[in-house]
Structure formats: C-alpha cells, structure tokens
Amino acid sequence: MSDLAGVALLEDPKQNFGTAFTQKEREEKGLIGLLPPTMEKLEDQVKRCLFQLSKKNNDLEQYIYLTQLADDNRTLFYAVIATDPARFLKIVYDPTVGTACLEFGHIYRKPNGMYVSYDQRGKLKEVLKNWPVEDVRVICVSTGGRILGLGDLGANGMGIPIGKLQLYTACAAVHPDVLLPVLLDCGTDNEKLLADPLYLGLKQKRPTTDDLDAFVQEFVDAVLDRFPKCCIHFEDWKGADAIRLLARYVNQISCYNDDIQGTGSVTVAGLYNAMKIAKSNLKDQRVLFLGAGSAGIGIANMIVSAMKLEGLSEKEAQARISLFDLNGLLEPSRKDITPEQQKYVHDGEKPAKDLSEAIKALKPTVLIGVSTVKGTFTQQVIETMTQLNDRPVIFALSNPTDHAECTAEEAYKFSQGKAIYAAGVQFDPVDLNGKTLVPSQANNFYVFPAVGMAIVATEAKHVPDEIFIAAARAVADQVTEEQLDKGMLFPPQASVQATSHVTAVKSAQRIFELGLARIPKPDSVDKHVTMLEYKAEYPS
Numbered sequence: 001m002s003d004l005a006g007v008a009l010l011e012d013p014k015q016n017f018g019t020a021f022t023q024k025e026r027e028e029k030g031l032i033g034l035l036p037p038t039m040e041k042l043e044d045q046v047k048r049c050l051f052q053l054s055k056k057n058n059d060l061e062q063y064i065y066l067t068q069l070a071d072d073n074r075t076l077f078y079a080v081i082a083t084d085p086a087r088f089l090k091i092v093y094d095p096t097v098g099t100a101c102l103e104f105g106h107i108y109r110k111p112n113g114m115y116v117s118y119d120q121r122g123k124l125k126e127v128l129k130n131w132p133v134e135d136v137r138v139i140c141v142s143t144g145g146r147i148l149g150l151g152d153l154g155a156n157g158m159g160i161p162i163g164k165l166q167l168y169t170a171c172a173a174v175h176p177d178v179l180l181p182v183l184l185d186c187g188t189d190n191e192k193l194l195a196d197p198l199y200l201g202l203k204q205k206r207p208t209t210d211d212l213d214a215f216v217q218e219f220v221d222a223v224l225d226r227f228p229k230c231c232i233h234f235e236d237w238k239g240a241d242a243i244r245l246l247a248r249y250v251n252q253i254s255c256y257n258d259d260i261q262g263t264g265s266v267t268v269a270g271l272y273n274a275m276k277i278a279k280s281n282l283k284d285q286r287v288l289f290l291g292a293g294s295a296g297i298g299i300a301n302m303i304v305s306a307m308k309l310e311g312l313s314e315k316e317a318q319a320r321i322s323l324f325d326l327n328g329l330l331e332p333s334r335k336d337i338t339p340e341q342q343k344y345v346h347d348g349e350k351p352a353k354d355l356s357e358a359i360k361a362l363k364p365t366v367l368i369g370v371s372t373v374k375g376t377f378t379q380q381v382i383e384t385m386t387q388l389n390d391r392p393v394i395f396a397l398s399n400p401t402d403h404a405e406c407t408a409e410e411a412y413k414f415s416q417g418k419a420i421y422a423a424g425v426q427f428d429p430v431d432l433n434g435k436t437l438v439p440s441q442a443n444n445f446y447v448f449p450a451v452g453m454a455i456v457a458t459e460a461k462h463v464p465d466e467i468f469i470a471a472a473r474a475v476a477d478q479v480t481e482e483q484l485d486k487g488m489l490f491p492p493q494a495s496v497q498a499t500s501h502v503t504a505v506k507s508a509q510r511i512f513e514l515g516l517a518r519i520p521k522p523d524s525v526d527k528h529v530t531m532l533e534y535k536a537e538y539p540s
C-alpha cells in the first residue's frame with residue numbers, strides 16, 4: 001500500500017482512488033473527511049465520468065476533461081478509455097490531439113512529461129535525473145518539427161508524445177510507469193507561436209542541422225546513462241531530421257521512428273488485405289506516392305521489404321515504386337533528390353508536374369497520400385486511377401482530418417464505389433447507390449503500441465524493419481473473411497486491445513528469433529507478455 005497519506009495521496013494520480021477508497025483505507029491513510037462518505041466502485045466512477053463527458057460540447061473539451069482525469073486518477077482514466085476504445089482513441093489521439101497541439105499553450109494544465117530544452121545543452125544528464133522513475137523503458141520524443149500535417153508546432157507538439165504513450169497503455173497495456181513523454185525543445189520557426197504570449201516553449205528559431213544533431217547525440221547519451229534499458233521512440237520530427245537520425249541510430253541503440261517504420265508497417269498491413277479484396281499480390285503492384293518525406297520513404301522501404309518476401313529482388317521491388325512531391329515526379333532530371341529517395345528515381349522517367357499526368361504515364365495500381373495537403377487527390381486523380389484499375393487502392397493518409405488527400409466520400413463517389421480506401425483518420429461510412437461503404441483507418445496506432453510492448457517485454461537492443469513486417473502481418477491476419485467482405489482492411493477499433501496483444505506477441509517472437517532480445521526467451525512469449533500487461537483496476 002502507498003506511503004502517501006491524506007491530501008498528498010489524493011493528489012497523486014497513480015495512487016489516488018478517489019471515492020473508491022475503502023473505509024479501512026480511509027482510516028489508515030488519514031482520508032476521513034477528505035472525501036464524500038459514499039464508497040464507490042471503479043464502475044460507478046466510470047459512469048460519472050461518462051456522464052460528465054456527455055455534457056462536453058466538443059472533442060477538444062472532452063480531450064481537456066480526459067487530460068485532467070489522467071492527472072487526477074490514472075486508473076480511472078484508462079478504465080474510461082477501455083469502455084469504448086473506438087470512441088476515445090479519436091479524443092486522446094488523432095485527430096483531436098491535433099487541435100490540442102494547435103491550442104497547447106492555451107489549454108496547458110500540467111507538464112505530464114519532460115521538456116528538455118536547447119538552453120540546457122551540456123547538462124542533459126543532470127536534467128534527466130529529475131525524472132522520478134528509475135526504470136523508464138520507452139521515451140517518446142518529438143521536437144514538434146512536423147506535428148501530423150500541421151507543420152512546425154514547436155513545444156506545442158508535446159501533445160503527441162503524451163498521446164502516443166497513452167495509447168501504449170490504452171491499446172497494448174504497457175505499464176504507464178515505464179513510459180516517459182519528452183519534448184526536445186529546440187525552438188520553433190513558427191512565427192505565429194513565437195508571437196503568442198501564451199506559447200510555452202523556447203522563444204527562438206531552430207538551430208542548424210549540425211547543432212541539432214549534436215544536441216540529439218547528447219540527449220541519446222543522457223538517456224542511455226540514466227535509463228540503460230530504454231528504447232527511444234522518435235515521433236513527428238521534421239521529415240529530413242527523422243530520416244537522417246533514424247539511419248544514424250537504428251543499428252546503434254534501441255530506437256525506432258514511428259512515422260517511418262510504424263507507418264510503413266500499418267500501410268503494408270492495409271495493402272496485404274487490400275490484395276485479398278482485389279485478388280492480387282503485393283509483388284505485382286505499382287505504387288505511386290504523393291509525398292516523399294519521412295512517411296513516404298518509410299512506407300516505400302517497408303513495401304520493398306514486403307515485396308522481397310514475395311520473391312522480388314530489392315531492385316525489382318524498388319522499380320515498382322515512384323514518388324511525387326511538391327516539385328513533381330521524382331525523376332532523373334531533378335536536382336533535389338536525397339539519397340533515401342534516389343532508389344525510387346527510375347531511368348527513362350520524364351518530368352511531370354501534374355499528378356494525373358504522372359498516373360497516366362506510370363499506371364499505378366496503388367496511390368498513397370502522405371503529402372500533408374487536403375484535396376490533392378482531386379476528382380480527376382481518382383477518376384484516372386479508376387479508369388486504369390478495376391479496384392484502385394487509394395490511401396489518403398495525411399492527418400488530421402482536414403489534411404487528408406481526399407475524403408472517403410470523394411474516393412467512393414469519384415470511383416463509383418470501386419476504390420479500396422483508407423485514411424489516417426476514421427471517416428464515417430458512405431451510402432452510395434443503395435450500398436454502405438465502410439472506409440478503413442490506416443493509422444500507425446495499430447502497430448506502435450504493440451511494438452512498444454514487444455520492446456519492453458524483450459528489452460530489444462535494436463528495432464529494425466523486420467519487426468515491423470512481423471507486426472504488419474500480425475495486424476493483417478487478424479481481419480476475418482467476414483470483415484474483409486465488408487471492405488475492412490484492419491481489425492475493429494473496439495477490439496484494439498486484443499489485436500494489440502496478438503501483434504505484441506508476434507513482434508516479440510520475431511525479436512527473439514532475430515537474436516535482438518536482452519533477456520532469455522521465456523517458454524511462452526504469450527504468457528510473458530500477458531504477465532506484463534497493465535490493468536486499469538484498483539488492487540483488491
């Protein structure tokens with residue numbers, strides 16, 4: 001039982017049970033008179049929270065309420081989310097977390113993690129000592145450099161590490177004590193935020209790439225010093241920083257980048273099932289991306305890995321993928337191609353500035369939007385894909401909702417219901433010609449919480465793409481024939497906890513197979529993961 005007593009106990013979100021403290025606990029812990037006399041169960045408290053949530057006028061208000069609840073009583077917070085994951089994922093996470101990040105300095109209540117800022121460089125080991133937990137196993141860290149499709153939000157980006165790690169627990173039951181959200185505050189180039197008197201981050205422009213990299217190196221060293229078993233999960237960095245730093249660290253330390261590897265994994269999972277619906281094979285697809293940043297490159301690389309498993313050589317797989325960005329098709333005459341993009345630039349390709357023209361020339365079967373820009377999959381783009389394919393695969397993955405390249409309604413309407421469609425957010429079903437079409441949500445939340453659990457359960461020393469391929473397969477294989485018949489590419493969100501458990505076990509098994517675990521393999525990986533799972537319950 002807790003060492004805390006009285007008001008201090010009620011103010012500790014990990015140990016506060018509020019009205020659920022028993023008479024005995026109230027007497028022993030000096031709580032008599034500090035609580036109303038009625039003693040409740042967790043279920044009663046959940047009912048009250050759901051009632052209070054029903055009175056909130058909009059999703060941001062619900063987000064603020066739930067944030068406050070997590071600060072008051074952590075068990076109750078996770079118990080409320082567990083009542084209806086499909087309803088609450090979109091509140092604590094994408095898309096509402098996007099609105100929360102835009103408003104972060106205005107709605108801020110408590111830090112809920114660490115703010116490691118550029119002006120503390122040279123002292124980061126000291127700074128990390130201030131975190132009260134000794135054995136942190138995953139840090140989710142962002143610079144706020146590219147928050148969803150909202151651009152540079154600086155320290156306002158802290159909503160993302162907080163929300164991502166809440167999903168580790170809500171989806172994959174990773175114990176919240178071992179998770180630490182970090183905002184690596186290197187300033188911001190967002191003038192609106194710099195001028196906002198309520199902005200909470202460093203009020204300065206971002207450093208040069210070399211200075212950023214030196215700061216990141218100091219951060220990595222400090223993390224390893226303070227938390228030797230910790231995995232660093234990079235999230236929502238500026239695309240070029242994300243790609244460069246993952247390449248530097250992926251084989252060096254325990255780390256992964258969710259926008260690159262997690263997004264690659266969930267997209268491959270969606271494609272595996274799209275192939276079942278289209279009655280085709282991944283290795284036979286031609287894939288065109290709109291957007292060639294961290295998500296585009298991450299997905300392209302993961303598709304190459306998946307195509308290789310179906311028998312193609314690396315070169316053959318790369319030849320099936322093309323990228324189109326702000327400056328048009330990535331082709332040989334372009335002078336701004338980065339090394340990571342180069343393998344998707346093919347001899348003989350001609351410049352193209354118009355996406356529909358590029359589609360006519362390249363004849364893709366799969367079109368993936370990771371451009372951050374709403375409306376870029378125009379009627380003409382969707383119609384061209386539909387003229388070329390019986391079942392065009394169209395994934396509009398940019399977040400939040402009003403950044404999706406096209407809505408579900410547009411995809412179905414302009415393809416006469418033929419598109420196999422997924423978006424980064426959950427769009428509502430669409431009625432078309434007497435049929436109800438159910439769009440899928442291709443969002444990395446199907447993968448990163450489960451991989452996070454696998455990392456914690458195995459103490460993985462590295463987190464290479466092979467683990468994310470195993471996770472993709474695990475997610476895809478959990479969609480039943482019946483669900484595929486309805487057009488569902490992913491398992492239902494209502495059962496995200498069960499899905500994440502299976503995905504975590506398969507990912508952990510792969511970590512053991514690859515020899516990347518820092519613990520001996522248990523007799524049953526499933527039981528080992530189950531034993532680690534956090535339960536949103538009060539101790540009996």
Ligand SMILES: NC(=O)C1=CN([C@@H]2O[C@H](COP(=O)(O)OP(=O)(O)OC[C@H]3O[C@@H](n4cnc5c(N)ncnc54)[C@H](O)[C@@H]3O)[C@@H](O)[C@H]2O)C=CC1
Pocket residue numbers: 146147148149150238239240258259263266290291292293294295296324325326327369370371372373376397398399400403423424425442443444445
């Ligand atoms: N559904 C999911 O699970 C995920 C979705 N995403 C989304 O993907 C988007 C991109 O993320 P990153 O690749 O990390 O960003 P990034 O900034 O690294 O890349 C953006 C790319 O889009 C291109 N672009 C920008 N405007 C364009 C336009 N008008 N037309 C064509 N291309 C354009 C840029 O040239 C760049 O290549 C974001 O909106 C993010 O929310 C990212 C990760 C996961």
Ligand SMILES: CC(=O)C(=O)O
Pocket residue numbers: 094147148149236258259398399424443444
């Ligand atoms: C979902 C996600 O990670 C993103 O949009 O950046």
Ligand SMILES: [Mg+2]
Pocket residue numbers: 148235236258259
């Ligand atoms: Mg992200």
